Amino acid sequence: MDGPGKPPVFLARASYRQRRLRDATRLLPVVAAVLMMVPLLWSQSDGLGQPTSAVLIYMFVLWFIVVVIAALLSRLIDPDHEPGATNIEDLR
Template structure:
């Protein structure tokens, strides 16, 4: 007869550190998706009459705005990871 397994317990600090690292990894994908959005905007050149395209200045402001927000988010998440205590696993390694 198999012994009942004890529930898996993760320290709160190591759990949060792992989730913050996952968020940092997903931030790259989010940034790529946000930078692709201007490709979906109407360009103004085409068979559609009466549709003006998005000005290039507005598209550039969007691109650099997303860039600044991504930098701020990375900085905030990195600071959050640094504030958490270092966790050690069962082998004693960090």
Template sequence: MARRVFLERRTYRRNRLQDAAKLLPVLGMFLFFGPVFILTGDSGEGGATAGWLVYFLGVWLALIIVTAMLAAALERNTPRDPDLPGGR
């Protein structure tokens, strides 16, 4: 019978945060390039380009904020090593 592996809460949380950090570029790629493949009809609107620019800048800003939050959370959950300079 397979034995269940128990991970400490801090280790489990750190592993999930690392997984989220690894998947963030994939999410960004889908958010950036997904709408490019959606066919939108030429409605002749002059503001269509401005809308796309706002979308891309919004996605870019959101990815920066989420990355900063993940980095801060990973920093808090990383164990300190007293032998290294600066405690890392």
């Protein structure tokens, strides 16, 4: 990310960045859902699986990370930046 220094010369850059942030926001639940299913693989692989406490720790750590990433993304995204609107800067 660009630091909070001078505004970028090309506005299209900010617009581009916003779009990619949206992509990340869309992808996050998909990745999270897949990772939440991981404990299913552990128990079936060798019959014994991981101890319950390990599954518990895994789930909560995952949960925490997802919350942190979601918080970061939601702070960076500017909801006023309408994706449907064609920005003149993007065409330059």
